[in-house]
Amino acid sequence: MLSATGIYQQYGDRVLFNYASFVIMDRDKVGLVGRNGAGKSTMLKIIAGDMGSDEGTVVRPTGSTLGFLHQEMELPTGRTVMEETLTAFAHIQAMEDRLAELNKEMEVRTDYASDSYSRMLEEFTSLTERFALVGGITMEAEAEKFLKGLGFEQKDFNRQTTEFSGGWQMRIELAKMLLMRPDYLLLDEPTNHLDIESIIWLENWLSTYSGAVITISHDKQFLDNVTNRTLEIELGKVYDYKANYSKYVELQAERRAKAEAAYENQQKVIAEKERTISRFMAKATKTKMAQSMQKQLDKVERIELDVTNTAVMNLRFPKAPRSGAITLQARNITKKYGDLEVLRGVSLKVDKGDRVSFVGQNGQGKTTLAKILIDQIPATSGEVELGHNVTIGYYAQNQAEELNGKMTLLETMEEHSPPEMRTRLRSMLGSFLFSGEDVDKKVSVLSGGERARLALACMLLRPFSLLVLDEPTNHLDMASKDMLKQAVLNYDGTLIVVSHDREFLAGLTDRTIEFRDHKLYEHLGDINFYLEKRKIDNMRAVELEKSKADTPAASTSAAPAAARKKPTLSHEEKRRLEKDVGNAERKIERLEKEIAKIHLQMSVPDFYDDSARVDKTTAELKAKQAELEQVMEKWEEATLALEG
Numbered sequence: 173m174l175s176a177t178g179i180y181q182q183y184g185d186r187v188l189f190n191y192a193s194f195v196i197m198d199r200d201k202v203g204l205v206g207r208n209g210a211g212k213s214t215m216l217k218i219i220a221g222d223m224g225s226d227e228g229t230v231v232r233p234t235g236s237t238l239g240f241l242h243q244e245m246e247l248p249t250g251r252t253v254m255e256e257t258l259t260a261f262a263h264i265q266a267m268e269d270r271l272a273e274l275n276k277e278m279e280v281r282t283d284y285a286s287d288s289y290s291r292m293l294e295e296f297t298s299l300t301e302r303f304a305l306v307g308g309i310t311m312e313a314e315a316e317k318f319l320k321g322l323g324f325e326q327k328d329f330n331r332q333t334t335e336f337s338g339g340w341q342m343r344i345e346l347a348k349m350l351l352m353r354p355d356y357l358l359l360d361e362p363t364n365h366l367d368i369e370s371i372i373w374l375e376n377w378l379s380t381y382s383g384a385v386i387t388i389s390h391d392k393q394f395l396d397n398v399t400n401r402t403l404e405i406e407l408g409k410v411y412d413y414k415a416n417y418s419k420y421v422e423l424q425a426e427r428r429a430k431a432e433a434a435y436e437n438q439q440k441v442i443a444e445k446e447r448t449i450s451r452f453m454a455k456a457t458k459t460k461m462a463q464s465m466q467k468q469l470d471k472v473e474r475i476e477l478d479v480t481n482t483a484v485m486n487l488r489f490p491k492a493p494r495s496g497a498i499t500l501q502a503r504n505i506t507k508k509y510g511d512l513e514v515l516r517g518v519s520l521k522v523d524k525g526d527r528v529s530f531v532g533q534n535g536q537g538k539t540t541l542a543k544i545l546i547d548q549i550p551a552t553s554g555e556v557e558l559g560h561n562v563t564i565g566y567y568a569q570n571q572a573e574e575l576n577g578k579m580t581l582l583e584t585m586e587e588h589s590p591p592e593m594r595t596r597l598r599s600m601l602g603s604f605l606f607s608g609e610d611v612d613k614k615v616s617v618l619s620g621g622e623r624a625r626l627a628l629a630c631m632l633l634r635p636f637s638l639l640v641l642d643e644p645t646n647h648l649d650m651a652s653k654d655m656l657k658q659a660v661l662n663y664d665g666t667l668i669v670v671s672h673d674r675e676f677l678a679g680l681t682d683r684t685i686e687f688r689d690h691k692l693y694e695h696l697g698d699i700n701f702y703l704e705k706r707k708i709d710n711m712r713a714v715e716l717e718k719s720k721a722d723t724p725a726a727s728t729s730a731a732p733a734a735a736r737k738k739p740t741l742s743h744e745e746k747r748r749l750e751k752d753v754g755n756a757e758r759k760i761e762r763l764e765k766e767i768a769k770i771h772l773q774m775s776v777p778d779f780y781d782d783s784a785r786v787d788k789t790t791a792e793l794k795a796k797q798a799e800l801e802q803v804m805e806k807w808e809e810a811t812l813a814l815e816g
Contacts, residue, residue: 173197173774174236174356174384179218179228181211188214189225190408196356198771201378202386203395203417206405208621208649212388215405216240216358219386232356233774234783235790239354241362247333247341254329256344257315260351264311271299318347321373322366323533339365339534350377359387363394364646367534368672368699382797390650392417392675435475445469485625486603487655489565490635492665496560499524499638499666500545505554507540514540516690517554524559524637527667529677529699532687538670539569539642541687545668546640565636569643569670572623577616581606581626584615588630604629620647628656641669645676674699749814756807763800767793 174196181188188211196202204212217223219230220240232238247256258265274296283289319329322343333341342365349357363371375397378385386403389395395402395417402420404411411427413420445465452462499522507515514537522528530538543549545556546564568574575584585597593600601611604625618626624647641660645653657676660667671677677699684702686693695702770793773779779786 174219174230174232176219176230177228179215179225179230181214181218181225187408189228189405189410191228192405192408192410193228194403194410194412196384196386198355198384199382200384200386200401201381201399202384203399203402203420204386204388204405205395205402205417205420205650207651208619210405212405213243213360216242216360216386216388219356220358233790234786235794236356237352237354238356238358239349239352240358240360241342241346241349242358242360243364245342245345247344249332249334251333252330253319253324253333253336253344254312254315256333257319257347257351258311260315260348261311267299271296274299314351315347318351319344321370321377322347323370323535343370346374353381353383355383357381357383357385359385359389361388361390363389363391363672365534366672368531368674369533371672371674382801390645390648390653391673392650393673431475438472438475442469442472485605485628485652485655487628487632487659489632489639489659489663489665492637492663493561493563493635495524495562495637495666497524498522498559499526499562500556500558502541502545502556503554505541505544505551505556507537507544508552513690515551518690518692520545520685520692522638522666522668524666526683527681528669528683528685529681530668530670530685530687531672531677531699531702536687537690538687542640542642542668542670546638562638563634563636564638564640565631565634566640567627567631567642567644569646571627572620572647575615575623575627577614579615580612581615581618582611584626585630585633589633593633600629600632621649621652624648625652637665639663639665639667641667641671643671644669645671645673674703746814749810752810753807753814756803756810759803760800760807763796763803767796767800770796 175193176195177193179189179192192215204215206212214223217240218225220238220242221230222240222242251259274292277292278296281289281292316326316329320326323340324343328336333344336344346359346362349359362374366374371391371394375394378387378398385398387395387398399416400414402413402415402417404413404420404424411424413423415423446469449462449465449469452465453459500520501522502518502520504517504519505515506513506517514535518541520541530542532538540549544551546566547556548566576587579587581601582597585601586594589597598611601607606613606622606626606629615623615626628644639660644656648656653673653676657680660669660680667681669677669681679698679700681698682696684695684697684699686695686702695705697705770789773789774793779789
């Protein structure tokens with residue numbers, strides 16, 4: 173287990189952590205939550221050892237491994253995607269290099285009877301067995317599986333990492349982290365640069381991961397699907413809830429209600445006793461009793477309520493101006509960047525009042541089409557026609573980053589404001605949680621979430637009949653996302669939204685446009701209806717199956733149906749597979765008991781006093797876990813073969 177004890181961190185007058193303590197068990201899946209600026213990323217850095225705390229300690233078992241995916245990462249240059257991903261297997265690659273050296277040595281040596289040759293053979297045999305045991309033979313296939321799960325295609329594997337954007341480089345780093353399978357996996361906003369398909373793949377992988385996971389995320393559905401425990405950081409304290417995010421929200425409300433009730437009851441009791449003491453002090457015969465009562469009252473441990481910052485931005489879109497029945501019509505849109513074709517002859521009609529979401533893998537053209545529709549970029553061919561009196565409000569996914577850092581908040585609003593709104597700018601900033609002296613701050617000092625709020629405030633200065641939102645929830649905390657969603661639900665104009673946040677999209681739109689293979693595929697209903705209709709957890713799996721079905725080898729429609737059926741198992745093969753399944757199940761049961769026994773040994777408080785015993789037991793645990801993983805794979809193979 174990993175334990176954090178008495179963590180204290182202070183910046184100037186602000187106490188970020190006030191002697192916070194918690195324990196992470198070996199298989200915990202933990203969501204780390206709190207408002208923007210509460211200290212979530214700082215806590216992960218302290219746990220990882222990337223930064224120290226003013227006071228307190230973080231302890232984890234000797235020999236345990238830890239992986240930390242943080243937001244400020246930078247890949248080394250000079251490697252392809254596959255080469256960089258394979259660095260996750262550095263220890264295995266070292267074995268491979270040593271085996272190559274031994275092979276060369278065996279080719280030239282002839283002293284077969286010597287002791288040194290015998291030792292070399294022993295090393296070669298031992299190393300070959302270990303190489304196979306730790307997955308040396310399958311490491312490239314494993315890397316390929318993880319890269320494809322996170323959205324890369326086969327053609328990307330030999331491209332240089334520098335050819336990819338920061339979001340795609342983060343996926344490479346995430347693939348490496350997952351392949352290393354550390355005992356403790358720390359993830360800071362892992363879904364920020366992932367599309368819906370990759371998020372679903374990551375959820376499935378993490379939910380069955382044998383190690384501990386601690387993740388920060390503003391994606392509620394991701395937290396619900398992955399975590400079984402929530403640590404809330406609030407005003408320097410850490411509150412522990414044995415529940416996923418949705419259940420945590422209910423439990424948090426109960427905790428606060430109970431704390432408020434206890435506080436109010438205690439205040440009533442204290443007030444009553446103080447009145448009694450005051451009356452007794454006025455009488456000479458009862459002064460001694462009053463003094464005794466005062467001493468008792470002074471010893472009472474006072475209940476203190478956390479002054480929680482529950483302020484949320486007041487967001488309301490202007491009433492949409494009147495416009496024609498057709499908002500826009502796009503015909504035969506093709507878009508190319510050099511040799512790269514993003515969209516191929518796509519058409520789209522949006523009527524007044526439509527609420528449309530764009531979904532699909534990153535790189536399929538969602539943002540590109542949104543920008544073409546509002547005339548931000550030109551199409552290579554095709555045309556877009558806006559309806560009568562259509563005005564556009566547009567929020568770009570990088571809009572917050574493009575604000576001028578040298579200007580103040582008030583100057584930024586003035587730059588975007590029509591003359592008649594100038595007198596209301598300070599009150600508008602106040603409704604977006606920028607009050608008092610905040611309006612004179614430079615944009616450069618704002619956090620990502622504050623910049624996002626400012627960009628939204630700028631957008632609301634003019635009315636519009638078509639609202640286009642491109643990844644609007646990036647950088648927003650949970651409360652701000654909820655407020656934005658409610659405002660969009662109340663907006664009375666036409667909506668187009670690009671987002672990978674399933675919880676935000678749920679119930680928000682009535683048309684879902686899927687971008688795939690340069691084309692558009694329309695589904696009536698919201699994101700949940702679309703996912704249900706597709707009957708998949710991982711949309712990419714369907715794409716892979718389709719691409720296989722389209723290959724000549726798979727498309728043997730001319731062959732007789734009987735010839736394409738899988739051969740049935742013989743009686744002997746079936747008996748052998750049943751025996752393999754039974755043996756594997758018994759071995760899995762035995763290994764799980766042995767691993768549980770080791771965990772029990774390690775849970776004894778004085779276990780970590782003997783470092784030699786810790787190292788030996790940890791090594792034994794890792795060996796058992798590796799063996800269990802291998803047996804599970806064999807069981808799965810035999811079971812699948814038995815089921816055809």
